[in-house]
Amino acid sequence: MVSKLDNVLVAISDPTRRSIMSRLARGPARISDVAAPFSMSLTGVCKHVRILEKAALVRRTRHGRENVLHLTPEPLRDVARWITTYERFWNERLDRLEDFFIAKKERPK
Amino acid sequence: MVSKLDNVLVAISDPTRRSIMSRLARGPARISDVAAPFSMSLTGVCKHVRILEKAALVRRTRHGRENVLHLTPEPLRDVARWITTYERFWNERLDRLEDFFIAKKERPK
DNA sequence: GCGATACTGAACCGATAGGTTCAGTATCGT
């Protein structure tokens, strides 16, 4: 089973796809518009878009022959939530470090 | 140039590696210990560990023949920070949605 | 209707990712 989180993490692990996302953050755009700044074939960009769609990070609405893409970044929240499970852990690490310094301060060499 | 963020995102995009991370969140462990639950060769796990090290998500300390791994999840903060640049965006989306419903309510069909 | 535009699908390609096995090195326990 390939989870939802997996699709999202795979999607954002590629720099070209992150670049597409940042373009779409400035507003909806057609595939051709998105592709323009890249020195890459339209077909190549199309494939990346498909992967972003699979991760639900991008939605497409057809208007005639045009495919307008817009960013739907909500799935990133799943990633953020996954990360917070480690936040607790690194806070504990900081706490231990703090304890260490307090102990050191109270009982100096 | 391959950024730091890229290493981290690539590292966490694999389920096996996330699984290793969650194991190490329960405490430091040797590579063999980490490998034990997996139906995978030790060599395979070693490779994954290397990728996690490259992303600075795991640190290794040798004690004789043993390699003790412990989690250093701080680089995940870079990912969290990257995500927050889209948080603003999805809040605006929610605002627009809210505006839409308010407008709808005030001027019904 | 016709040519330009906006994609899409299929076939292909090289590189890399994820895995294996096997042979080697270093260290530990006895």
Added chain:
DNA sequence: ACGATACTGAACCTATCGGTTCAGTATCGC
């Protein structure tokens, strides 16, 4: 000193990824 343990490196294999080209379909503007 010797066998078991804990890895590591190299070679290899397969599938997938990121990219291409080319040919096709649908739609638009005129």
